[in-house]
Amino acid sequence: MLRLLLSALWICVLAGAVAGAEVNVAGVPQGISLNDDFTVKVRPEGKSKWVLVPIYLVKVDEVRGTKHHVEHASMVTFDFSGKVDIEVTYNKGKIDSARVRPLSYDIPFTIEGNTLQFSLEKPANLSVEVNGDIFHNLHLFANPLDTFKVDKKNPDLIYFGPGIHRFEGGEFRIPSGKTVYVAGGAVMMGRMLIENGHDVKLLGRGIIDPSVKMGIRIANSRNVYVEGLVATQCATGGSDSVTIRNVKVISYFGWGDGMNVFSSRNVLFDRVFCRTSDDCTTVYGTRLGFEGPSSNITMQNSTLWADVAHPIFIGIHGNVDKPEILENLNYVNIDILDHKEKQLNYQGCLAINAGDENLIRNVRFENIRIENFRQGQLVNLRIFFNEKYCKAPGRGIENVVFKNVSYTGNRAEISIIEGYDEQRKIRNIRFENLRINGQIISDDMPGKPKWYHTGDMARIYVGPHVENISFLNTFEK
Structure with a gap:
């Protein structure tokens, strides 16, 4: 009730x-x-x-x-x-x-x-x-102005007006086929749960109170649209065809990931803001009861601020018994305001760490602007066996493009690109117009000694089991 x-x-x-x-x-x-x-x-x-x-x-x-x-x-x-x-x-x-x-x-x-x-x-x-x-x-x-027209006679509309709203059990379950509208000035004292549902909309200008962990949760659902709210977290698992637009999340507690994706397909984040006490946004395979790969995930026109861990993190969790592929992942037009992580194993503004037999491929980072973060790495691409979280190393990382990525600052530690062994490699990594403090890093850049690796000029360590990595300056062509 x-x-x-x-x-x-x-x-x-x-x-x-x-x-x-x-x-x-x-x-x-x-x-x-x-x-x-x-x-x-x-x-x-x-x-x-x-x-x-x-x-x-x-x-x-x-x-x-x-x-x-x-x-x-x-x-x-x-x-x-x-x-x-x-x-x-x-x-x-x-x-x-x-x-x-x-x-x-x-x-x-x-x-x-x-x-x-x-x-x-x-x-x-x-x-x-x-x-x-x-x-x-x-x-x-x-x-932007909220143009949604509230029709209280609509049987498929659930309306929460200005004020404080409390729920038995600490959550409100949204049924299939319903539109939930949370008006400006409404404060929800429980999480909004979309589970085993379809054709659901969650809209408005209200907020989920900062005391509510996992303020918005989308689980095993399809055709979901969420827009305009403020919460602590907004996770998507086991779902298909999800759009999250102009949602803002701010967290402060342990494991405070912002916008996780588990075992989902066709997920779009547009104009979101994440300031989080763990990873801002992630893409995983099998994890926390959700099973299967993830694909066709896009985050665009957004702002990320990681008070702890990674702004963008891909690939650590999967299914070693039935290996999965995480593919077609796009991060476009994004500002990264901060990255703070002392643990070397969990650094990287743009991080792909393949574990649990995952193969990660077709990833695009484009028009990413990284400000002078406090502590961490610019890029971290590794196939690794993290025994705390994984049962096996990943299978590979392939076809990753960094296009028009810029970093302005002086605190970046050495970035890492490193495979695992001859069977578990990193392949086909292309940097186009990587700009560090205004200088484009390219294989033919002026002033680079011939015996240097191009990564040396950007403080990127390119380790063993890495094939076909290139640094291009396409502005000059």
Whole structure:
């Protein structure tokens, strides 16, 4: 039985003087944790009236040495169209320096005292950081206008309005054929479960409370569409034809992977944001009760921030008794804001580690921008036997393209590309326009001694059992 508690809530809609400019801001129910480190206001361009945006408290994981510490950060979310002005006031003191990330967005801003201002003309998932503090930052999720029309007479619609929603057993199971809409200002105090279902939609601008682990779970289902929510995790297992769009996840607890894929096909992530206390996104075979390979997985137009472990991780889990293939995996137009991992065995912003007899092939990393992460490697491609998690090494890694991948920074440790033995090799690895601090790394690059491996110029160790690796500069052709 569903028990529902609604609290007083306001929603502000402000139309701008500029045609099409509009801002929608939903309030927060009483009893939800807020954070007063910042004050955030927004307005359509050309309007004088500011709208105050409520600020949620979210938890993030800071690793100091080998210990984990939970820190309190901030989050705001609103919808808009047209062009909007945003004002962020830092309530803890003066702003000496600031960043609005991803840096590739190149968003200009002004600072006056303890207030920062900038404008947006299109939706964006941002991190506003003051005085170099990334653990008490402001996560600013500026969404497109929500155009979904709520028809409460529709028998296939399940509507959760503004307020706090609690569920017996700590979860809400979504039946097949249903659309669940979670309105802005709604806070779900249990996970949203799509299990053994089909033709399901989960939409809205609400949030799953940060206390709820695995806030969204898709299991053994098909034809699933999830859009717009904020949660701690969003995992897909044993499923086919899944789209996850403009979903934001922030985790702080152990094993806090963001968007895992297990034994699934035809999964699309578009415009997602992951800041996680373990891997941001993964692709595995057989694992945790899900059986079979994974294929046709795409993540695009997204932002990844790994406070622990990998931003992108592929391949460690599978079925040694019935070897699997993980294939046709695409990562396109992605910003990686951070990577922090002290354990050498688990480093790599772009990591493919073949274990459990997996064969991993046809992987594409394209238009990936990697900022100056705290600790780890740029690339880690290995066929290995990790006895903690695997029963056997992987079979191989084949046909991997890194196209227009850039890294700007000075903290990357030595990257690794290494096979296992003569039967378990890495083959056909192509780097096109790999750019390290502005310099393109290629086999014919100026200044490279003939006796050097090209990987040496990028601090990439190319070990044994690797065949046909190339570094190309296609900009010059």
